[in-house]
Amino acid sequence: MARENQIIVGLDIGTSKIACIVAEAAPDGRLDIVGIGTHPSNGLRRGVVVNIESTVESIRLAVEEAELMADVDIKKVYVGIAGSHIRGYNSHGVVATKNGEVTEEDVTRVVEAAKAMNIPADQQILHVLPQEYIIDRQDGIREPVGMSGVRLETRVHVITGALSSAQNIIKCCNRCDLDVSAIVLEQIASSEAVLSQDEKDIGVLLVDIGGGTTDLAVFIDGAIRHTAVIPVGGDHLTNDLVAGLRTSAREADILKKRYGSCMTSLISAEETVEVPRVGGRPPQSMPRQVMAQLLEPRMQELFELVREELERSGYRELVAAGVVLTGGSSLLEGTQELADEIFELPVRIGRPQNVGGLTDVVNSPIYATGVGLIHYGQRYREEQGLHFDDTSSESLWSSVRRWFGGS
Ligand SMILES: Nc1ncnc2c1ncn2[C@@H]1O[C@H](COP(=O)(O)OP(=O)(O)OP(=O)(O)O)[C@@H](O)[C@H]1O
Ligand SMILES: [Mg+2]
Structure with a gap:
């Protein structure tokens, strides 16, 4: 198995610093940090890119440093998004099950139904995070597939962000010859690294x-x-x-x-x-x-x-x-x-937990988002069945996830 395929990279584009963190995923799921690059950031204001040129330059330098340390060529990154343009809503969806038993397809449909809400034209859905499923009025269900029932409901937390902010982040990464595997709300990333x-x-x-x-x-x-x-x-x-x-x-x-x-x-x-x-x-x-x-x-x-x-x-x-x-x-x-x-x-x-390798360096609250992006990336690959494969730009926006905000 080529080493590049086991590499997961988190790119935290912060207001103070850009941090590029490289991890190697072992087949048993263990994550070892093998490279870190940081560079002061000057192109952001309150979490949002306002100067593309200077952000691109900082990303390039942070990524080069991480590549050198990890001895890999970085091609794809999981990247964070933040700022006052982010909105969170709780929403709700209902569908009838097709065969009296909940299938994967029913779950996808019910989450789609919960997503069908009015969002402003300049906003884009970033995450749809199921909180619970309800089958024939029985609530609190986390894993509904295979259960009997005719009426499937879900409650979800929907996170949206300004389309232009997400596009600018992707633009900055592309200008550094990096593909964006997924854009992740920064506090979701941090929560993956620091919460039990x-x-x-x-x-x-x-x-x-x-x-x-x-x-x-x-x-x-x-x-x-x-x-x-x-x-x-x-x-x-x-x-x-x-x-x-x-x-x-x-x-x-x-x-x-x-x-x-x-x-x-x-x-x-x-x-x-x-x-x-x-x-x-x-x-x-x-x-x-x-x-x-x-x-x-x-x-x-x-x-x-x-x-x-x-x-x-x-x-x-x-x-x-x-x-x-x-x-x-x-x-x-x-x-x-x-x-x-x-x-x-x-x-x-x-502080970031559940990683090995260069833990002395990343054992700081400063790296919570960067390390969390790696945890998120590992889960994302598993869910998409992309263990050692590519992620297309189309899947970037297909945010239907069946995981419980980090469970
Ligand atoms: N030892 C310390 N004591 C106090 N403040 C500190 C210390 N180390 C870093 N900081 C402060 O933390 C801030 C940077 O934190 P962090 O790296 O988490 O921000 P960022 O991710 O770049 O920004 P944001 O998430 O807002 O976009 C700076 O204001 C810096 O002065
Ligand atoms: Mg930050």
């Missing part, structure tokens, strides 16, 4: 705090129930430091990562930080607490927006496994403690 099946079954809120946006996904009974995007991320924290400390964005980002915290109460009054200043002025020493006072209100505001969204979704009481934070900004010191206070639910930081 138990958490999804019990009920959990995933919060991916990136540079430009914070992406949410609620899982209950093993299926995705609600998705949302909040247009606030780590870049806002950096900008607050730029304004408050009068330093450059580059320096502010470095200071934030090294000395930042969003829990002022956890920092001793004696600690100081040297802050470089613009215009050739000498660096200034200032208490670390002052920096935390600049960061804490923004993180607090972000978590309050997340809490409001959770309450609005109606699932607040059902996320018994609590909140899992991931994305680069979850690394800010004090994030977990502040989230504990605001959500009054168990909170943990999610």
Whole structure:
């Protein structure tokens, strides 16, 4: 079997960085990370490509680095999509079964029926995620094929995104001679990497705090129930430091990562930080607490927006496994403690799991989406019966899936 055929590549086109992660899939399903390439990203705003040239250049460099490390020629990638244009709907479909017993074809038809909803002309369906099937009013069925019944219903979560955003992502990849195997909502990808099946079954809120946006996904009974995007991320924290400390964005980002915290109460009054200043002025020493006072209100505001969204979704009481934070900004010191206070639910930081190989490198919330795209890709191939084959561009948009949002 040619080695290329066992390779799965995740390409996370983020607002802060492009990460290209290469994994080798063993016949027993094990995934080993064999290559990683990252490059700062300048062509996106709030998760959406706004500059094709500079995005193409960053993708090219990240992919080349990953190719070199993995010693493979990358041809196909699973790629993420995010941004405020993403919408999530719960929908419902009903059909009569053909022979009094549910067949694969009935399932395809009922999911198609649930998809038949009015979406704006500039939006495209990205995912149709079945939550449950109902046969002759018996609900809560996950695997309906082979069961007896005349009336088959399904509840699904439909995710749509702006056609132009998806097209721009594909354009950027094609310009780098890459085919796109599938476009995946970023929080769905991240959830594949950082959530356990138990958490999804019990009920959990995933919060991916990136540079430009914070992406949410609620899982209950093993299926995705609600998705949302909040247009606030780590870049806002950096900008607050730029304004408050009068330093450059580059320096502010470095200071934030090294000395930042969003829990002022956890920092001793004696600690100081040297802050470089613009215009050739000498660096200034200032208490670390002052920096935390600049960061804490923004993180607090972000978590309050997340809490409001959770309450609005109606699932607040059902996320018994609590909140899992991931994305680069979850690394800010004090994030977990502040989230504990605001959500009054168990909170943990999610790092990519269930992969081997270069785990030291990818064991960071920054790589949740990139590694999750690989998990998604592995499942996608299995479902399409494409174990070691190609995926056509037609199948890209045929989003009928019979899996339970990650089960
Ligand atoms: N150690 C750290 N402490 C605080 N913030 C950090 C740390 N490391 C990274 N960040 C912040 O995380 C953000 C980048 O996170 P991530 O790589 O998940 O974003 P992205 O995927 O590129 O963006 P998005 O998902 O919003 O498109 C930046 O704002 C960066 O400053
Ligand atoms: Mg991201």
